[in-house]
Amino acid sequence: MKDTALTKKLISWYQVHKRDLPWRGTSDPYKIWVSEIILQQTRIEQGRDYFLRFVKFFPDVFSLANASRDEVMKQWQGLGYYSRANNMHETAKTLVKEYRGKFPENAVELIKLKGIGPYTAAAVASIAFDKPAAVVDGNVIRVLSRLFGIEKAYDRPEGKQAIHKKANKLIDQNAPGTYNQAIMDFGAMICVPKNPLCHKCPIKEDCFAFRKEKVDLLPVASKPAQKKNRYLNYLVLILKTGKDDYTFMKLRTENDIWKNLHDFPLLETKSPVSFKTLLRKGLTADILGKTSFRYIESHMPLKHQLTHRTLYASFHVVHIHQTNQYLNRHFKKVKISAIDQLALPRLIDRFVENFFSPNNS
DNA sequence: AATGCGGGGTT
């Protein structure tokens, strides 16, 4: 079977079965870019509503460039991989300042922008500007690995290169955007990871994996890294004044999880510890050392499972009667009724919802 | 070349 025939079969399949998605049917590179960033490592159904809200809130590259970082992060809250939002914001500002608000039209230029890698550059170039750049995402890797029997690990240079080579042979030079979306939709709907729907597959007779009964053996990945645990001990300080209740939170700025989101004063340890141990080891010294406080309670540690980490978070509620210099220097004093104005990690958001919002405190 | 970065659905 010639590659051009495979391409035609994929596009024919797509024209009948393609999904109706909010970013389809536009050629606005801004909206296509936003959709592609949101969909990095993110399922369609998870990203769909975020996309609609995001482009409503920031309708063009200028409104995004003019927004504050906190506004952007707030729109991104809960979606994960928060550097995407920050990089997008940076790139919007770059586009306004250095590109007159216009996207470059080819992959080589696009990839120079923050947050745009090989996949997104090819996606925007092909879908928005009809440039023949083949996308390689998780779907494409799976489809091509099975179709051509690529048995090298796709997450290593050799395997990656083999995939790209096939992708560039298969792409439709006359309709690159359509082809790219076709093979991705096909991977998402037919050639799925588990129990692919080979009986519905229009190219099964051409498929190496189908003929050799190796569908469940492809694609091949190298060994995943081991998961690690992190133990997060949060101090939920409550400062009651005459009128309002306050707590203290911090904008996370390090290159670590949840950058640019807010959390409570954090004491991280190598192993699970009680509040008493935190006190005994002096870990609370900076925050509570010279302040009179009253320990209220500790919440059952919350387990928060991520792809490559398991977080165990405990929340220790402490009443304080006045603030101190360390708190003033390193934390934001936040009115408890206004916490939800801040961009929060999912874990913190869940705790806040359970602890503060009922008829508590 | 290896590691870190989120959250959630599917199996």
Place this chain on the structure above:
DNA sequence: AACCCAGCATT
């Protein structure tokens, strides 16, 4: 519990 999603940046 493992897998993996329209990946990218950093070291």
